[in-house]
Every structure is written in structure tokens, then in C-alpha cells.
Amino acid sequence: MKLLEDRIKAEGKIYPGNIVKVDGFVNHRIDVKLLKEIGKEFYRLFADSGVNKIVTIEASGIAFACATAMELGCDVVFAKKSGHKNVGDDVYTEKVISFTKGREYDIVISKDYLSKEDKVLIIDDFLADGNAAKGLIGIVEASGADVVGIGIVIEKGFQPGGALLRGIGIRVESLAIIDSIDGNTITFR
């Protein structure tokens, strides 16, 4: 998605350790015009896939999941990170290792909101090692629902998540794939 790649080139901030910060338009301040276009692009990619539910994970995935759901006309369920009193006990749960936080946490979705009839599109802002995505796939499959595909705003192509997920037959559509960061130069796939 050229609009997104251009924005990453213009405003992404590069830090040591192959970190690209896009908090100016993706995961702290959200550019709502770009958000709408991202929703439309995921709609274009998945409109014919029979999706009836979008699953994401709090917090940064929620905006993109909702923008996509508005186009597809379906509901969103967002996985919560552990420590929520008000989810109840009847949940699907998986353990996830966070790349940015450097620790392990549980993610949960209430069993009330996934069923074996669901055709689920997973949406998230970033794909790096694929840990959050694997956790969400585990939860969706535990419910008996189908994972139709995964829509990612920015994939870090030099980390193993994308290859790993595609390798097990999951359809992964990333709107921008960063293949390398060399000094101040970002190269897209």
C-alpha cells in the first residue's frame, strides 16, 4: 500500500536494533484518514472471504480492526491481556511473549464471543516474531472457528513471524513489509 509506505518513509523514526517507530500515525496518534484507507484496503483484500468476525488484541490493533469491520459490516472481538476482572472465567486463553515489552503475558477471549461457525479475520498493527498472531490463531482454533486470514498493517519482513505463518498455510496480507533497515534507509518488499 503505497500511501502507507510513503508515510513510513517520511515519518517513521529509526532507532538502534531495527526499531521503526510509527507512533505518529499508527500506535499512539492515529491518523484517521489513513485509518479509513487501511480499512478499505483490508476490505478489498478480504471482501470475498466470507469473514463474519474480526479478532484483534488490545490495544493498538483495535482501531484497525474497527476500521476494517466498518467496511466488511461485521463485529470485532478484541483479546484482552490478563488481569481483567470483568471478562469472567469461561475463556479461551493463550500465552504470548511480547517483543516490545520483553515479557510473557496471557491473552483471553470469552467463550461467548467465538463459535465454530465463525470465519475470522485476524487484524493487528505489527507482525514481527508472530507471537501475538500465533496466540490469536490458537484461541480462534480452540473455539472451532476458521481463520480466514491475517491482515497486518506493518510487517517486519526481517523477523520470522510472516514466514512462519505463511509456512503453516495461513493467508497473511501485510500492507507494508519492511525487508531491511540500513542506517536511515528503509527497504520495502
Add this chain to the structure above:
Amino acid sequence: MKLLEDRIKAEGKIYPGNIVKVDGFVNHRIDVKLLKEIGKEFYRLFADSGVNKIVTIEASGIAFACATAMELGCDVVFAKKSGHKNVGDDVYTEKVISFTKGREYDIVISKDYLSKEDKVLIIDDFLADGNAAKGLIGIVEASGADVVGIGIVIEKGFQPGGALLRGIGIRVESLAIIDSIDGNTITFR
């Protein structure tokens, strides 16, 4: 907002301690049709207020902030809860006591994304004791920006947050105000 009140009556689950769970359409599964209507209602209420930025707090506020921002045509900034490596050090921060989690945490917004020219609408899903809202107001005021008002999806009118905020001159618009819960009967203001 009658659509929302009817939904709370039909699907809200009442638990001991005046807890109303609306995780079926507000804060775990999000009904995207209702979400759009909520965005339109906040637009109707605040369209003439000169809002150029919406501020919310992760995670459940993000969907409603984005739906409203899509109508108003402005950007969203969401406050992060502490522990984020990737926000940087140059931040506004406030301490917040969580009603549902029963503990204190820090909320932060990067100084890059608020300025004294901003006219800010604060959006959140719930207002109870008003602690999150007070924290967000503190951050917005620390930046020199104006708080134009606060838009709340569900206010618990029997808790002190709404009266406290209105008492200090803040315009608070809640789409549903629950005044009392008696057995299985919810009474709206």
C-alpha cells in the same frame, strides 16, 4: 441515546456490587453498527465545538474515539498505560486509580502529540469515579491545550465522577447515564 439504552437493558448483565457488564457490544465484542451510531451522536453533540483532536485511553476507549474522529475528521491520540518501552521519555504523565482493576497505574502521552493550540475532546467508554477522565484532563491541561468536553458512552450516575467533572465546569456528554440498578432493573437518567 435510546438505541444504546435499549441495548443495555436487553443485553447488559448485572452483577453484585452495581456492576453492569456490556462486554457483548462495548468493551470486548464491539458491535460495529452501534459503534458507528455512537460516533455520529458524538459528532452531533460536538460538531460546533472546534475540536481538532480526540484524546482517549487504551484499550476500550480507542474504538469510540476512532468512530467519533471519523465523523469529526480529526486525529486520535490514545494515552498509554505505563510499561511501554516505545513511547520515549518526553511525555506528559498522570497517575490513575482503576475501578475495575483495583490498582494505581501511570498514563502517558508523548509531548509530540499535544500542543497548546489543540482543542481536545476526551472520549471514553465508561465514567464511574472519574479517575481516568481526571488523568486525561491533567495531561491535556499540562500541554496547554483546551478540553472542549468529554464524551462518555456509559456513565454510572450513582458514582461521583460525572458530578465531580460537571462541578468543575467541564462539559460532559454521556450517551447513557445509569442512575440506579435495583435487582434486575436498570434506571436511566
